[in-house]
Amino acid sequence: MPHTDEQEPTPQGYPARVLGQPRALIGLGVGACYGIAVALSLLIAELSLEISTVWLASGVGLMAVLVWGYWLLPVLLAAHWLVSPPMSEAPYWVAAGLGVIAVTEIGIAARLLTGYGRHRVLDFDLTGTARFAFICLLLVPGGGALLAASWLSVTGTAPAELFLLIARNWWLSVVFGFVCVVPLVSSWLRYGPPRFHGRRREALLVLLALLLPVGLIVSYQLSRADPVHALLYGALPLLFWASIFLRESGAALGLTLLTAATIVISQLTPGHAVPVWSTGAHILAFGLMALLVAHAQRNLEAAVAYRTRQNDLERLAYRDMLTGLSNRHHLFEALEESMASWRTHGAPFAVLIMDLDSFKAINDQYGHHAGDEVLKTLAARLRHNHKGGDIAARYGGDEFVILLNDCADAPAALDVARRLLDALDAPITFATTEHGPVTVNVGVSMGCAHISQGANSPDALLVQADQALYEAKAAGKRRAALYGGDVATPATPALGSAR
Numbered sequence: 427m428p429h430t431d432e433q434e435p436t437p438q439g440y441p442a443r444v445l446g447q448p449r450a451l452i453g454l455g456v457g458a459c460y461g462i463a464v465a466l467s468l469l470i471a472e473l474s475l476e477i478s479t480v481w482l483a484s485g486v487g488l489m490a491v492l493v494w495g496y497w498l499l500p501v502l503l504a505a506h507w508l509v510s511p512p513m514s515e516a517p518y519w520v521a522a523g524l525g526v527i528a529v530t531e532i533g534i535a536a537r538l539l540t541g542y543g544r545h546r547v548l549d550f551d552l553t554g555t556a557r558f559a560f561i562c563l564l565l566v567p568g569g570g571a572l573l574a575a576s577w578l579s580v581t582g583t584a585p586a587e588l589f590l591l592i593a594r595n596w597w598l599s600v601v602f603g604f605v606c607v608v609p610l611v612s613s614w615l616r617y618g619p620p621r622f623h624g625r626r627r628e629a630l631l632v633l634l635a636l637l638l639p640v641g642l643i644v645s646y647q648l649s650r651a652d653p654v655h656a657l658l659y660g661a662l663p664l665l666f667w668a669s670i671f672l673r674e675s676g677a678a679l680g681l682t683l684l685t686a687a688t689i690v691i692s693q694l695t696p697g698h699a700v701p702v703w704s705t706g707a708h709i710l711a712f713g714l715m716a717l718l719v720a721h722a723q724r725n726l727e728a729a730v731a732y733r734t735r736q737n738d739l740e741r742l743a744y745r746d747m748l749t750g751l752s753n754r755h756h757l758f759e760a761l762e763e764s765m766a767s768w769r770t771h772g773a774p775f776a777v778l779i780m781d782l783d784s785f786k787a788i789n790d791q792y793g794h795h796a797g798d799e800v801l802k803t804l805a806a807r808l809r810h811n812h813k814g815g816d817i818a819a820r821y822g823g824d825e826f827v828i829l830l831n832d833c834a835d836a837p838a839a840l841d842v843a844r845r846l847l848d849a850l851d852a853p854i855t856f857a858t859t860e861h862g863p864v865t866v867n868v869g870v871s872m873g874c875a876h877i878s879q880g881a882n883s884p885d886a887l888l889v890q891a892d893q894a895l896y897e898a899k900a901a902g903k904r905r906a907a908l909y910g911g912d913v914a915t916p917a918t919p920a921l922g923s924a925r
């Protein structure tokens with residue numbers, strides 16, 4: 427079966443090799459046409475063969491970056507500017523290429539971080555390197571250039587040579603902005619407003635920083651009056667939009683149109699000296715950016731789909747479908763880990779087995795569906811009342827197990843059981859078709875055992891806890907018993923069932 431993004435999305439090993447994918451082939455074809463079109467146009471405009479050859483090479487080079495990877499980008503940029511004056515610009519372009527790579531990755535991270543609609547992305551960690559690169563490449567130059575450009579447009583003089591240098595390369599900051607903003611906006615349009623998961627502060631930082639280049643465009647554009655540059659920069663949003671929605675073929679098509687329009691405008695503007703190298707350099711750079719945006723979008727969607735699928739698989743493997751708590755499989759994995767760390771580091775832990783009292787009566791009286799609602803409500807209460815490092819699992823039927831990691835001794839385990847008895851001991855209301863809304867009081871019994879009480883395996887520990895549970899039931903239910911020890915009861919007296 428041929429490989430497609432939809433079938434086998436994977437964020438690993440990108441930049442993806444796009445050869446073999448229909449869209450990429452179209453992109454490659456259009457890219458080649460772009461190179462030929464540029465070469466022909468320049469030839470018609472009576473430019474030298476040498477220049478046209480460079481342009482042709484550039485068009486093909488753009489596609490090579492896509493096919494063989496980012497590493498070609500700085501090589502391509504360096505090669506292009508080494509053969510073209512002014513030499514002094516070369517370092518900026520090389521730096522720009524590297525910056526684009528880094529920011530593309532950060533754009534991906536930003537969108538992964540925020541998560542969208544059906545593509546809920548959990549637990550995404552913006553790595554230290556990406557965060558550092560983000561701050562260096564986006565916040566500092568973006569903010570600095572914005573200040574410098576604002577100052578320039580108001581006073582006409584640069585506040586400092588450094589800022590002037592940054593401002594002269596202001597498009598770099600524009601790129602930073604677009605590479606991040608366009609995928610964000612397109613996701614917003616497709617999946618609705620972003621929902622932040624986990625690292626809210628960093629997500630806000632990303633979004634705030636993205637606003638900087640927008641201000642930069644507005645302020646700096648005020649100080650320019652060159653029609654070719656106005657066209658180039660004005661067309662950027664469209665170019666990137668095409669790259670997002672039509673991917674590489676959109677980028678290549680947009681680039682071809684942009685080049686053609688630039689040449690036409692240059693020729694039609696009376697007295698306008700065509701700044702071949704500078705204009706060409708801009709077009710080339712924008713082309714690279716557009717391709718990277720397309721590439722980022724493709725990788726991003728693959729990454730999000732991959733992550734979503736991972737989450738789904740994880741949920742299926744480790745979660746109980748009815749209650750959303752951990753299932754037995756996850757519980758036993760966690761128990762084995764706790765056992766290992768008890769053996770190696772002496773880290774103490776305990777288990778509580780919990781069983782609902784007279785649950786069968788609820789099923790019998792109000793139906794299985796009502797019983798399910800009770801199980802779900804109790805599971806939600808359990809979820810909200812256990813510590814971060816603990817595991818609450820559905821053990822089976824109306825039985826739950828809570829693994830208490832970092833539980834010092836047996837009395838401490840019984841204290842937790844007592845606290846849980848109180849937390850779970852509240853009326854539960856559910857709707858029934860026959861009886862309307864019904865409120866019941868469901869008592870629970872618990873048995874607990876601590877690892878220091880002699881069990882040498884998870885099974886043995888559970889057997890001890892089960893024996894304690896049996897004693898709690900035998901002693902009259904609605905209480906917690908410690909293996910071989912005390913009994914705890916809830917703080918409030920039993921209420922009995924009520925409607």
Ligand SMILES: Nc1nc2c(ncn2[C@@H]2O[C@H](COP(=O)(O)OP(=O)(O)OP(=O)(O)O)[C@@H](O)[C@H]2O)c(=O)[nH]1
Pocket residue numbers: 748781782783784785786787789793794795796797798801822823824899903
């Ligand atoms: N609604 C619902 N009921 C379940 C589910 N799994 C098991 N049960 C029922 O849970 C009941 C468990 O009953 P028992 O634990 O044996 O007895 P009990 O009525 O709770 O009585 P004690 O445990 O002695 O207090 C049985 O009636 C099962 O059919 C489930 O997923 N949903």
